[in-house]
Amino acid sequence: MxxxxxxxxxxxxxxxxxxxxxxxxxxxxxxxxxxxxxxxxxxxxxxxxxxxxxxxxxxxxxxxxxxxxxxxxxxxxxxxxxxxxxxxxxxxxxxxxxxxxxxxxxxxxxxxxxxxxxxxxxxxxVEKREQRGQYGSSSHTNRVYKKAVKxxxxxxxxxxxxxxxxxxxxxxxxxxxxxxxxxxxxxxxxxxxxFEVDFEPQPHREYKEIIADLNRVIEEKNGLKLTMNESLAKAIGLYEIFQAFKASEEINKAMNETLGFTGEKIIPENFIAMSKKAGELKFENGRKDSVSTILMSILQMWKQHIMYLNIEENRFLLELRDALLPDLMSGKIDIGDKNEK
Missing domain, CATH: 3.40.50.150 (Vaccinia Virus protein VP39)
Known part of the structure; x- marks a missing residue:
């Protein structure tokens, strides 16, 4: 058998x-x-x-x-x-x-x-599933919300x-x-x-302009930094923003290695951090296991704006990628020589 x-x-x-x-x-x-x-x-x-x-x-x-x-x-x-x-x-x-x-x-x-x-x-x-909060006080664990799952x-x-x-x-x-x-x-x-990739050269903006737009979006995201307890972040649905931030860090690092020939650089992102300190949430949070209704409203607006900025950032990253690929494939850009201008 x-x-x-x-x-x-x-x-x-x-x-x-x-x-x-x-x-x-x-x-x-x-x-x-x-x-x-x-x-x-x-x-x-x-x-x-x-x-x-x-x-x-x-x-x-x-x-x-x-x-x-x-x-x-x-x-x-x-x-x-x-x-x-x-x-x-x-x-x-x-x-x-x-x-x-x-x-x-x-x-x-x-x-x-x-x-x-x-x-x-x-x-x-995409399938919508009902879930209950799994962290924090009863106000969270009794809350039912819908989550999109692929x-x-x-x-x-x-x-x-x-x-x-x-x-x-x-x-x-x-x-x-x-x-x-x-x-x-x-x-x-x-x-x-x-996979075989077909490359057709397409006109694109100057790298300097694309990166300037990308950095403008990142600077706006960095304008408000949220530091909060990891369990609390999971309870109110903000941990996914932190995961996206970590993934973006790796993408921007790889992009900067490729962009050395341009003399331009994507600035680091610094808009969210997780903490192990119980109840920590900056902007100030005086409770350890829940968040006030008013602050929840503020956080929801912040989350929606970050999602919008993520879309904007991805749009410029895609534009930058589409600009880079033809030049890389054609040999116009030689990433082997990082000092080439």
Missing amino acids: STSLISNPPYNTKWKLPVFAQLQPRFNDCELPPEKNANFAFILTALNKMDAKAVFILPCSVLNGGLKQEEEIRKYLIEKNLIEAVITCPDNMFESTGIATCIIVFNKHKSTTQIELIDMRNTYE VFSDEQMERAIKAIEEHTTEKDFAVSVSPEDVKERKYRLLPSAY
């Missing part, structure tokens, strides 16, 4: 390597997972126990980059022909986190060495299953790759990295 499993383990959690870990069957043929992150420890443990298929739901970070040990484990999984398919999913599919995730299908009895990579980040339906329809899931079964290639959706293809990309498994 074959053994299969489906797993959605805790993401990016720390763990402790057992004594003589390398001698254990789950680890004795590959690199040991890092103690800073147990994602691959969960995977290797499952593969050691099952003899058919395993399906994991994990953060997309397992597909790309990471520590050296994680890259070596991806290499091991591919060379052993254990990965059947990878599906990248949209963000906001879970009620407790907005993080983008992926589905990895492992199969010990593959009939081919091909790996099907599917990008479903823009393939979803889901896959039956037709969308059938489309992905068909692509896996038939090893199809479909523009901007699915691609079937060989182990050699993955090796060329240093064992990265993000589907979008394998």
